[in-house]
Amino acid sequence: MRWTLKPKPSSNKVKALATELKVDELIATLLVQRGIETYEDARQFFRPSLADLHNPYLMKDMDKAVTRIEAAIANGENILVFGDYDVDGTTAVSLVSSYLKSYYPNVATYIPDRYNEGYGISYTGIDFADDNGFSLIIALDCGIKSIDHVAYAKSKNIDFIICDHHRPGEFLPEAVAVLDPKREDCTYPYDELCGCGVGFKLIQALAQNRNQTIENLIPYLDLVATAIAADIVPITGENRTLAKFGLEVINANPRPGIKALIQNVKKKVLTITDVVFIIAPRINAAGRIKHGNEAVALLTEYDLDQAEIFASEIEQHNADRKDLDKQITVEALSQIVENEETKKFTTVVYQENWHKGVIGIVASRLTETYYRPTIVFTKSGDKLAASARSVKDFDIYNALEACAEHLEQFGGHMYAAGMTLKEENYAAFKEAFERTVEETIHPDLLTPEISVDAEINLTDINEKLIRILNQFEPFGPQNMTPVFMSKGLRDSGYAKGIGADEDHLKLFVKQSRSIGSSQGFGAIGFGLGKKLDLVKNQNSFEAVYCIDENEFNGKVSVQLRLKDLR
Known part of the structure; x- marks a missing residue:
């Protein structure tokens, strides 16, 4: 993972918005990063109204x-x-x-x-x-x-x-x-x-x-x-x-x-x-x-x-879908390894009997594994059909357009697309797609990025901050859940791996600079179980995380949802 701290917006804009909205500068910073710079922008963001829909x-x-x-x-x-x-x-x-x-x-x-x-x-x-x-x-x-x-x-x-x-x-x-x-x-x-x-x-x-x-x-x-x-x-x-x-x-x-x-x-x-x-x-x-x-x-x-x-009935279809996509993902991953294609700029796989209904999900799973623009093909009638998925900031639609001579048809978006081609054109397309991506993708885009909104101290986390962050919902593209970074963290000594295979990490973190303060938070890191040694013996570490509220036995507590540690 590469951690990218978002550029700090203009301090004049942040201060002006903080004053106008009567919020602290951290909230104003998060808003300006989302293109919200005026009181009216903020009103539409926090209090959207159906009356604001366009004619x-x-x-x-x-x-x-x-x-x-x-x-x-x-x-x-x-x-x-x-x-x-x-x-x-x-x-x-x-x-x-x-x-x-x-x-x-x-x-x-x-x-x-x-x-x-x-x-x-x-x-x-x-x-x-x-x-x-x-x-x-x-x-x-x-x-x-x-x-x-x-x-x-x-x-x-x-x-x-x-x-x-x-x-x-x-x-x-x-x-x-x-x-x-x-x-x-x-x-x-x-x-x-x-x-x-x-x-x-x-x-x-x-x-x-x-x-x-x-x-x-x-x-x-x-x-x-x-x-x-x-x-x-x-x-x-x-x-x-x-x-x-x-x-x-x-x-x-x-x-x-x-x-x-x-x-x-x-x-x-x-x-x-x-x-x-x-x-x-x-x-x-x-x-x-x-x-x-x-x-x-x-x-x-x-x-x-x-x-x-x-x-x-649909619930049963969903259970069948899960079984299929797991099986096909395993087959696709082994194909990539067998063909020694793990070092390429793209992931393109084909098996004629893969279920057409789940190849899009499989493409997403392969993208998560190798983090490359990915296409999964299967046989459909007398042609091959495929689903494509991309990595952040790379336009896969444009890449397909550059290879259009090998395709029968294609369509989609920047991050997801579909296409068909004749089987005899598969090898030429695969080669052209690899070449196009190699020539056009920035090398940084082949490493997953965590985009960090702001660096904060644990003492910045309080009820008011959480209450306002909850009003940022609904979250999604261009309004993602805010991600924070904190340095000089230590575990209280009770860190442990949890889950059947101890794949996940559970700990209680405090910050060195606030030692003596009782301020600390429970934290959970899904898929971060391998990083347990990093936080043992009260070693100092940095973390990127989202702030969650965890409900257990009727009690609500603040919890940090860890995205990565170093």
Whole structure:
């Protein structure tokens, strides 16, 4: 691990903000690091309001989308809501379809089969629409590059409205409306929405058109918050507002499908991290193991008893998914070692019978192990399909673009992407990808980085600091949980390894400079069991950590969650 202390912001800005907000300079520093420099910025950060959401009609083509949907309703047309099979896609389909169905019955949903159709808009889906009398398809979380598919639909007199958040190619599909804040000609003020977020802007515009207020849309925010968490988009601006209010819905009055998924969770209040690790993998498991339709059925079910039946089936899919990804990860790691590829700039592996539904998870696990831009391939029909994951600050989408001549198709983000290629092009692609990354990646990016917000003393940790830090939630990209560094630490003498294999480290730390003070804190270091010798015999050490509150037997205490020691 390399520890990087964030540059100190301008002391004038920090002092001015500290004075204006009546907080100490440590809090003001953390805020300025997050781009919050004025009282109004801080108000929106600490007290986000649904009233601050942007007018959806600021998004390019929104007026066209609403006009076409209202015309379809007026003419009694059948509307097909189409979306990807991951969390973002299935929540978006559930959101838009359930909203439209609240006042119009001729609405159905379509999720492509991961194995037979693959990612995005499919010809099979368009044929289904044609065979069943659908004249309008609303595509969510996909479609921005589906030029041929949209043209094919047009030849069958089927219109498309595309709601996507991926980067467009050189040309846009000839749809009735293309809603994508990443369009170069779109001046919408916030371009980090997920696919479900773009879907929410669509129903917000439809609601405005029907004289409904934002209050009418609050019950849909549990879906939007789940998508924001799962798709790892920045928790800034509108995403932060939607996530905050969506979490409130999840904790207070979630839809039956989400209630069924979380009813065995013992925590009183779920955070965005819980959504990432508890709700999202289960919704994803449906599309990975069986079919994304099962996720939509769960999320649009209004009867709790039926939702519980759906949730138990999805729970089984999730258990199967865990077994598969463990097995494939072991096979992939041994392949890397056998082929002596541990020293490369990239990790690219292929096995024709690996389960297509879990290769993305396996790519993430390999990235954690070797910390390299990683691609995991499997056989899919007569082609190879892959999932890619990147390391912090390296744009894997750009690297794939540089190797596009070897690919059939690809799409995604800076940190995650998918692609297909012909099997005979695999070796050439693997070589080109390795060369591209070697030429473009900064060597530092191949070592995991802990970004440290500030160096503090243990005496700086008090109730007021913790209370304000809690108000920084929800955490996520561009608003991560603050990480602190302290020097001159010593264990009280009771440090020990814990867990089945003593993989984790438990200790009680004090700071040398405050010896004589009783100030000290319990600390836990997950995966840091090997560093026990470092802290034995009251050796002095430095640590980077987050500040947590630990609840045990009804008592709440401050605990340092250690990220690394040296």
